[in-house]
Amino acid sequence: MKVSTFEEKVGLAEMLKGGVIMDVTTAEQATIAQDAGAVAVMALERIPADIRADGGIARMSDPEKIKEIQAAVSIPVMAKCRIGHIGEARILEALEVDFIDESEVLTPADEANHIWKHPFKVPFVCGCRDLGEALRRIGEGAAMIRTKGEAGTGNIVEAVRHLRAVVGGIRRLTQLDPGELMAEAKKLGAPFEIVKRVAETGRLPVPNFSAGGVATPADAALMRELGAEAVFVGSGIFKSSDPGRMAKAIVEAVTHWEDADRLAKISAGLGRAMKGLDMAEIPEEQILQTRGW
Amino acid sequence: MPNPRIGILALQGDVEKHRAALERAGATVREVRAPADLDGLDGIVLPGGESTTMSRLLRTGGLFEPLRAFLAAKPVLATCAGLILLAKNVDRLPYETFGLLDITAHRNAWGRQVWSFQEEIAWPHSVNGGRSPFKAIFIRAPRILRVGEGVEVLAGCRGEPVAVRQGNLVALAFHPELSGDDRIQRWWLAGIGR
Numbered sequence: 001m002k003v004s005t006f007e008e009k010v011g012l013a014e015m016l017k018g019g020v021i022m023d024v025t026t027a028e029q030a031t032i033a034q035d036a037g038a039v040a041v042m043a044l045e046r047i048p049a050d051i052r053a054d055g056g057i058a059r060m061s062d063p064e065k066i067k068e069i070q071a072a073v074s075i076p077v078m079a080k081c082r083i084g085h086i087g088e089a090r091i092l093e094a095l096e097v098d099f100i101d102e103s104e105v106l107t108p109a110d111e112a113n114h115i116w117k118h119p120f121k122v123p124f125v126c127g128c129r130d131l132g133e134a135l136r137r138i139g140e141g142a143a144m145i146r147t148k149g150e151a152g153t154g155n156i157v158e159a160v161r162h163l164r165a166v167v168g169g170i171r172r173l174t175q176l177d178p179g180e181l182m183a184e185a186k187k188l189g190a191p192f193e194i195v196k197r198v199a200e201t202g203r204l205p206v207p208n209f210s211a212g213g214v215a216t217p218a219d220a221a222l223m224r225e226l227g228a229e230a231v232f233v234g235s236g237i238f239k240s241s242d243p244g245r246m247a248k249a250i251v252e253a254v255t256h257w258e259d260a261d262r263l264a265k266i267s268a269g270l271g272r273a274m275k276g277l278d279m280a281e282i283p284e285e286q287i288l289q290t291r292g293w
Numbered sequence: 294m295p296n297p298r299i300g301i302l303a304l305q306g307d308v309e310k311h312r313a314a315l316e317r318a319g320a321t322v323r324e325v326r327a328p329a330d331l332d333g334l335d336g337i338v339l340p341g342g343e344s345t346t347m348s349r350l351l352r353t354g355g356l357f358e359p360l361r362a363f364l365a366a367k368p369v370l371a372t373c374a375g376l377i378l379l380a381k382n383v384d385r386l387p388y389e390t391f392g393l394l395d396i397t398a399h400r401n402a403w404g405r406q407v408w409s410f411q412e413e414i415a416w417p418h419s420v421n422g423g424r425s426p427f428k429a430i431f432i433r434a435p436r437i438l439r440v441g442e443g444v445e446v447l448a449g450c451r452g453e454p455v456a457v458r459q460g461n462l463v464a465l466a467f468h469p470e471l472s473g474d475d476r477i478q479r480w481w482l483a484g485i486g487r
Contacts, residue, residue, distance in 0.1 A: 001411070001412045002409060002410060002411050002412075003407075003409070003410045003411050004406070004407055004408070004409055004410070005387050005411065007411065007471065007472075008406075008409035008411065008429055008430060008431075008432060009411065009429055011432040011468060012311070012312060012406050012409065012432050012433065014307045014341075014471065015306055015307050015341050015343070015373070015374075015432055015433075016342075016343075017305070017306060017307065017308070017309065017342075018303070018304070018305040018306060018308065018342070019305045019306075019343060019346055034345055035349075035387070036349075037345070037346045037349040037350060038345050039305060039343040040321050040344070042342075043472050074345065074385060075343055075345060075346075075401060076406060076433070077341075092408065096404075096405040096407050096408075097405075098405055098406035098407075099406070111475070121407040123406065139389065179319075199418070209425075218361060229309075231445065234477070248349075248353075251346065251349070251350070252350070252353060254305075255303075255304050255305060255326065255350055256354075259326075269329065
């Protein structure tokens with residue numbers, strides 16, 4: 001018997017496809033998320049919009065909080081560690097969280113290196129802004145990739161930019177001659193073997209999800225349309241006026257994204273979505289997506 | 294039956310790998326999200342994913358009753374969460390299942406994700422043609438704690454049943470679609486229309 005090989009890690013990511021992963025800060029919120037049909041919850045001390053508002057150093061959540069959330073729901077529980085923070089990752093693994101998000105939403109611990117993820121039994125998801133960044137994280141052992149977007153803004157524009165960059169980058173690779181792939185790998189700053197595999201298969205070797213700015217069912221449907229296989233929703237649910245209804249609506253939109261009549265019904269009468277932030281309102285030093293490389 | 298038309302319940306979960314395996318094995322595949330998608334299908338796959346999510350989406354779309362009627366009559370291959378949806382008794386699931394398969398199942402009962410595992414398991418001769426054992430991948434998998442009288446155990450792992458059959462229903466606690474070995478799908482497809 002072999003336990004938690006890369007096949008099992010990617011296997012869980014496959015099971016989450018077509019689903020919504022919701023940020024929660026309490027056991028009560030986790031239960032609301034599960035009842036609404038979330039495929040997993042991300043256990044946090046503060047949702048990204050509050051991290052942004054509060055400032056200071058954002059760290060891994062208190063293990064006690066994570067355990068409360070694990071006890072409250074049967075769906076997978078994820079948690080975030082700081083980029084490069086091997087210590088936090090080991091603690092989260094000991095807590096048996098089901099996925100670790102090595103996340104730019106928390107304050108980076110290492111500005112040069114991300115975690116070497118292969119030796120861990122717990123799978124990792126990492127954010128990216130383009131194809132090269134996605135392939136570097138996969139090279140380090142990430143079992144799932146998500147767009148970074150710009151967390152805590154309720155503004156989908158950055159997630160769209162990042163997903164288009166990844167999908168467009170993949171499309172470009174498939175059109176290159178094999179003799180051009182080494183130069184392309186150098187340009188992308190990505191491992192050659194993975195570049196070659198993406199060029200041959202036309203897809204990432206791990207599931208490709210979207211995060212960072214989803215605030216409405218229409219946003220979620222947009223990300224599916226552009227090629228995201230599942231959607232993370234951070235602040236968009238519990239910063240809306242009716243979180244339970246918004247959560248259910250986003251879950252349905254991710255499943256029925258191709259059915260516009262249904263999306264119109266799903267989107268009606270949901271109350272206020274989170275207020276959101278225009279990118280121009282965010283001072284440069286408060287931009288989260290440029291953390292990591 | 295050449296080119297059987299197979300549906301995959303596609304509300305959420307591992308649809309894509311099932312589609313790829315079934316197409317390699319010669320099936321024509323349609324994703325099922327609404328009652329009309331069931332028309333003309335010769336069989337259906339209930340994939341892995343989150344059983345709470347699927348249960349909820351089955352109700353909001355009006356698919357539950359038409360799908361239950363289909364599952365009662367046509368060949369079904371259910372994996373992981375699909376097994377949960379078919380089972381008569383399930384622990385702690387806040388939703389009613391289809392209740393067609395006479396087993397008691399416990400969800401995620403081998404442990405959390407860090408305990409997900411793979412194991413070589415033995416299959417009856419009719420499935421694997423007497424060749425090497427099958428690599429079974431278990432992801433936060435359910436355990437089958439009770440098997441009813443009319444239920445045949447096809448394979449076991451760690452001393453417990455992990456693959457069962459009851460009439461038209463075949464249910465697996467593991468994921469044949471993840472191992473890149475299509476023998477189980479080919480065996481199941483070969484039995485359709487026979």
